[in-house]
Amino acid sequence: MTVYFIGAGPGAPDLITVRGLRLVERCPVCLYAGSLVPEQIVEAAPEDALVMDTAPMHLDYIIAEIQKAHAKGQDVARVHSGDPAIYGATAEQMRRLDKLDIPYEVVPGVPAFAGVAAKLKTELTLPEIAQTVIITRTGMKASSMPEHETLEILGQSRATLAIHLSIRNLDYIRRTLEPYYGADCPVVIAYRATWPDELYIKTTLAGMKEEVRANKITRTALIMVGKVLGDVEFRDSDLYNPDYAHVLRNKGKKKAAV
Numbered sequence: 537m538t539v540y541f542i543g544a545g546p547g548a549p550d551l552i553t554v555r556g557l558r559l560v561e562r563c564p565v566c567l568y569a570g571s572l573v574p575e576q577i578v579e580a581a582p583e584d585a586l587v588m589d590t591a592p593m594h595l596d597y598i599i600a601e602i603q604k605a606h607a608k609g610q611d612v613a614r615v616h617s618g619d620p621a622i623y624g625a626t627a628e629q630m631r632r633l634d635k636l637d638i639p640y641e642v643v644p645g646v647p648a649f650a651g652v653a654a655k656l657k658t659e660l661t662l663p664e665i666a667q668t669v670i671i672t673r674t675g676m677k678a679s680s681m682p683e684h685e686t687l688e689i690l691g692q693s694r695a696t697l698a699i700h701l702s703i704r705n706l707d708y709i710r711r712t713l714e715p716y717y718g719a720d721c722p723v724v725i726a727y728r729a730t731w732p733d734e735l736y737i738k739t740t741l742a743g744m745k746e747e748v749r750a751n752k753i754t755r756t757a758l759i760m761v762g763k764v765l766g767d768v769e770f771r772d773s774d775l776y777n778p779d780y781a782h783v784l785r786n787k788g789k790k791k792a793a794v
Contacts, residue, residue, distance in 0.1 A: 548651075669695065669696045674701070
């Protein structure tokens with residue numbers, strides 16, 4: 537018996553990995569985050585599978601269901617949105633399973649920021665513009681941020697930011713980032729990225745709050761900040777530069793077309 541922590545991806549049901557979907561299709565128990573995992577993925581579970589939405593369940597309840605499956609020798613598909621490694625609250629579940637000596641594996645998924653970049657047809661790391669992507673959030677009702685990871689510190693990097701769980705904290709985000717990014721810095725508000733009702737608002741730090749209010753967005757949104765999100769000039773990378781040599785290509789040599 538094994539518990540599989542499966543990343544379902546950002547929303548579109550066909551963005552789950554092949555490995556993840558095959559596990560859902562064969563596991564007799566499926567525990568999923570109902571508000572964030574597409575129904576089509578859960579519908580792939582076996583016809584006689586026990587399928588439970590964990591959104592209204594607390595941790596003890598979830599672990600109790602896993603223990604029941606363990607006692608019966610039944611594999612469990614524990615389906616989370618995005619990638620289980622990012623804001624998935626998976627570590628606390630794994631810690632419980634370690635103590636109970638219940639085996640588990642992790643199946644990665646497409647994170648929200650990658651889904652947004654794909655939809656926008658945007659590369660988040662452009663030569664000499666930004667070579668770093670920071671995935672973060674701001675402190676609100678959930679656990680507080682470590683003092684060395686606040687936007688006051690992270691903003692100094694001027695890197696591309698993917699800010700989760702913060703759509704109600706736009707005043708703080710603007711006030712904190714403007715000194716480093718500028719009021720006109722490009723911002724994308726991604727609401728329910730890759731879902732059928734997805735919405736992408738292209739705006740700026742100065743204008744984002746008004747746009748969010750006009751579109752009545754109050755949750756399930758990712759805030760992307762950075763120059764790469766705008767119309768920015770950048771040079772070609774050296775990866776395909778004929779004058780740049782690396783271990784797989786000699787300087788100045790071109791591979792013949794096939």
